[in-house]
Amino acid sequence: MELEDEIKKRFKMKGLVLADVKVVRMMDKTLENGYSDMIPVYVGKEDKISEKSSSIATKEQFELLQKYIVKTIKDISKEILSGNIDIKPYYKDKKTPCEYCEYKAICQFDKNKFGNEYKYVPDLNKEEIFEKIRKE
Ligand code: SF4
Structure with missing residues (x-):
């Protein structure tokens, strides 16, 4: 499990993700709720992206x-x-x-x-x- 965690940590993408939960779920199809293993996003209850715990930007x-x-x-x-x-x-x-x-x-x-x-x-x-x- 430690190796798996290390791999996830090293290969997790950095940068900004579009602040749209549909896009987030297309980028990480395994994500349910919580932190994504792939992209810097946290999806909380009611399918809301946490602005504080995510690296996101709006379309604008x-x-x-x-x-x-x-x-x-x-x-x-x-x-x-x-x-x-x-x-x-x-x-x-x-x-x-x-x-x-x-x-x-x-x-x-x-x-x-x-x-x-x-x-x-x-x-x-x-x-x-x-x-x-x-x-x-
Ligand atoms: S100034 Fe630019 S080219 Fe020169 S060592 Fe630094 S990064 Fe490299």
Whole structure:
């Protein structure tokens, strides 16, 4: 049983799930009530998804997120085309992608060198993130 629990823990999907119990039940057909073994969702009594214990977003939030992603890609593309190719890896919760990056030797990013800066990502909760996106 321990191995089974470990496997479930390791392979449980992360991210956001559409806040629709029908969709949740299609994604995890074994789920009755409680925590799903596959997706980050808790379905409580009366078939209600627990917002507090789940990682979910509404259809509107997903649409907002899609628009924001497209806008961000366009903004980044414009920056690159205008010559801005600064190396600015993210830094969040004391972690950076440089820790496991295979291109470290090529890009030569070194936070101790003048001009090399991380892009610090603030620790915001889901609502704060969506609020920020809405404002932009
Ligand atoms: S080592 Fe360089 S290429 Fe890799 S993540 Fe860090 S900044 Fe980006």
